[in-house]
Amino acid sequence: MSFGGLYISVSGIKANERSLDTISHNIANVNNADYVRQNAIHAFSRYRNIENGSIQVGTGVNVQEIRQMRDEFLDLKYRKENTILGYWQSQGDILGEIEAVFNEKTDSQTGLQDVLNEFWDGWDELYKEADSLTIRGVLHERAISLTETINHMSDQLNSIQLDLNKEILNEAEKVNTLLSQISELNSKITMTESPGSNIKANDFRDERNALIDELSELLPVDYYESNNHGIVVSLNGRDLINGEYSNPIEIKKDSRGFGYLYWSDTGEEIQQKEGGRLFGYIHARDVVIDKYRDKLNIFVKTIADGINECVKKGYDLEGNPGVSFFLGNLPDGSDIDASNIRVNPELSNFNKIAVSTDPTERGNGEIIKKYIDDLKDKKFSELDGSTFEVYYRNVILDLGIDGNQASTIVQNQNSLLKEISDRKSSISGVSLEEEITDMINYQHSYIANTRVFNVIDEMMDLIINRMVQ
Known part of the structure; x- marks a missing residue:
């Protein structure tokens, strides 16, 4: 034996x-x-x-x-869907903040539409007693309330944009931290899993996979495992990580202080595409907010130009030709937008509000009936051939549609990711x-x-x- x-x-x-x-x-x-x-x-x-x-x-x-x-196919699927979720979550969050700025919910009494309606009502009341200084004072206060509301909305949009820029800088720093950590783990895994050895650096692999999951939420990266067991991570076909090599992204700021992503090795700007929270924030900052600010600026300028044109055709209580009702930064008011619209300081003398068609008739308010009343129903080419009310309603409708789209996609992605996570959990x-x-x-x-x-x-x-x- x-x-x-x-x-x-x-x-x-x-x-x-x-x-x-x-x-x-x-x-x-x-x-x-x-x-x-x-x-x-x-x-x-x-x-x-x-x-x-x-x-x-x-x-x-x-x-x-x-x-x-573990099932590597489920890992790949999870990260792909996580990238989509990160992008649309950022869009949905910002659209929600923009909706709060416009504040046009059904129970709101402080939205721009309500303030504007009070402004129009002020003109109607002045028509009944065109020489009343009290009513002129009420109109003046309502005009100031309108401009302050518009200025505040513009300031809030600027604030959201600046906060987004800070978030972009923070997320970019986070990306570089993740890249550095993944590169270090690549080195540890390669050293542990020497050629021909059955030893597996499984715990290091778990750490690395968790970091790749986190990175996939920020950027639409691609990846694969090389022959030496290191992960190669790429963006737009260019390597961010290859084994121990790391190519961190670089942030460069423009004249406004807005940060943009560049390749650190070549200095070229990184082209954006749909996917990842970081690209989502940049798109929201540079496209989404500017889109609704531009719509607001067009709306405000068209109203201001229309009112100014009307009152300049009339005369004030002292028989003098009318002056501009609204101004911007320039004396002629040609630069009026949401950020700078204000009531002409001269109109603090209520006599200066010009609504008479005849310099000799103090109680004549025909400018209101003949011109200003028509403004509310007039269609402007600047407003896509719509009236003020229809144009503004369409802006709010577009905002609601965009927000609902983002919300729906986020909800669908969360459901899909939960299903994938459950399947991963059943295996891993x-x-x-x-x-x-x-x-x-x-x-x-x-x-x-x-x-x-x-x-x-x-x-x-x-x-x-x-x-x-």
Whole structure:
């Protein structure tokens, strides 16, 4: 009898001991969201030839590798959908803030439309008593309220834009931090998983995969694992990471202080595409906010120019020709927009409000009836051939549609990501019930191998020691 049986039993003991260690590691990480369940893969050892090669005898078992139980296709799918979610979440958040600026909810009494309606009502009231200084004062106050509301809306849009710019700078810094961490993990994994070795740097891989998940939410990156086990991460076909090499993004600011992304190795600007929260923020800052600010500016300027044109055709209570009702930064008011519209300071003298068609008639308010009343129903080419009311309503409608689209996509993406996460968890997540079941199986196998070992040991003792006596 040879000692081969002992070695076979020892291999079984060691394999089951390694499997129990792996189960212990799984259970210890049951609450680690980034951890992927591991499994000890058993494989038979090479056979041994006896009787001149006519018979092969098994030599036991080896632990071939400690394998992570993950589906790389689900990882890829998750990151792709996570990129879409990051982009549309940023759009939805900003559109929600813009909606709050316009404040045109059904229960709101302070939105621009309500303030504008009060302004128009002020003209109607003045027509009834064109020489009343009290009513002129009311109109003047309502005009100031209108301009202050518009100025505040413009300031709020600017504030959102500046806050977005700060967020862009923070997210860009976060991207570079993630790239640096992934590069370091590439180095650790490559050193651990040397060529020809069965050793797997599984915990390092878990860390790296979690960082790639996080990066995919920020940028629409592509990736693959190279032959030396390092991850290559690229954006727009150019490497951000290749093994230990890292090509961080660079931020350059324009004259407004707005940051833009550039390749640090060539200095070229990184072309944006739809995907990722960082590109979403840049699009919201440079396109979405400007879109609604431009619409507001056009709306405001058209109203101001229309009112100014009307009152300049009339005369004030002192018989003088009318002056501009609204001004911007320039004396002629040609630069009026939402940020600078204001009531002409001269009109603090209420006599200066010109609504008479005849310089000799103080109570004549025909400018209001003849021109200003028509403004409310007039269609302007600047407003896409619409009236003031229809144009502004369309702006609010567009804002609602854009916000609803973003909200719907975010909701769909969250549902899809939850489904993918559940599928990943069913494969990669640690189940205490499964681990305990496996633990019992390996424990029994371990005990059985020790018993085989003891039996063979007793037989060898009997043959060698007792039979000799």
